[in-house]
Amino acid sequence: MIIGICGSPRRMATEHVLSEALKMLTDQGFLTQLFTVRGKNISPCRHCDYCLKNKECVVEDDMYQLYPLFKEAEGFVIATPVYNGSLSAQTKIVLDRTRATLAADPKALLGKPGMAIAVGGDRIGGQEQAISQIHTFYILNGMIPISGGFFGANLGASFWSKDTLEGVKEDAEGFRSLRKTVKKFAQAIRPGIRPDSKSPDSK
Ligand SMILES: Cc1cc2nc3c(=O)[nH]c(=O)nc-3n(C[C@H](O)[C@H](O)[C@H](O)COP(=O)(O)O)c2cc1C
Secondary structure, eight states, X not given: OEEEEEOOSSSSHHHHXXXXXXXXXXXXXXXXXXXXXXTOXXXXXXXXXXXXXXXXXXOOSTHHHHHHHHHHXXXXXXXXXXXXXXXXXXXXXXXXXXXXXXXXXXXXXXXXXXXXXXXXSSTTSSHHHHHHHHHHHHHHTTOEEOOSOTTTTOSSEEEEOTTSHHHHHTOHHHHHHHHHHHHHHHHHHSTTOOOOTTSOOOO
């Protein structure tokens, strides 16, 4: 199972792009699940260290819907809107709260591939910084950050929404970066997988 996590509080550009990414993966035979922070009650990590002793989080909120999926997931697709040149606070909170997962099992995420999607309202609004921050989370937890590849390189899927759903749907270059990254991500999870004809590479 591949888990897609949407860090936008709205059903708009980020959720649309993440749904498209998961559709591409479903078309290639992967089981996927989308988790969104929209409408959820997820508080920041308190750094109380309860999880280090008790192997679970003391804050009993909607993060408990996500904890079992972390363990189950073979791969992660984390999608964030760009807020102030980086992740949304909602995305960051989810990343911080995985501390409880790692406290229970330090190897819970080890070796799992992860890719990142960033959607900004501006053309160059901090998408790469947001992607790098998600990649840093992957690295810190022993995961494998996946880029779109080295020729026509991209770090991950980077979108320009112009602050609208229509804008993101029109971003052909963004979708090119998404297809490239999804292809590499699928190959990392299932080495030897034949690239889907619906998911062409850069061209
Ligand atoms: C608090 C806030 C800060 C934002 N900062 C940036 C920014 O630094 N760079 C940028 O490109 N877009 C920025 N935006 C615009 C959003 O990234 C853009 O509208 C995006 O499409 C939102 O994703 P959504 O449609 O999934 O909600 C900001 C939006 C908000 C609400």
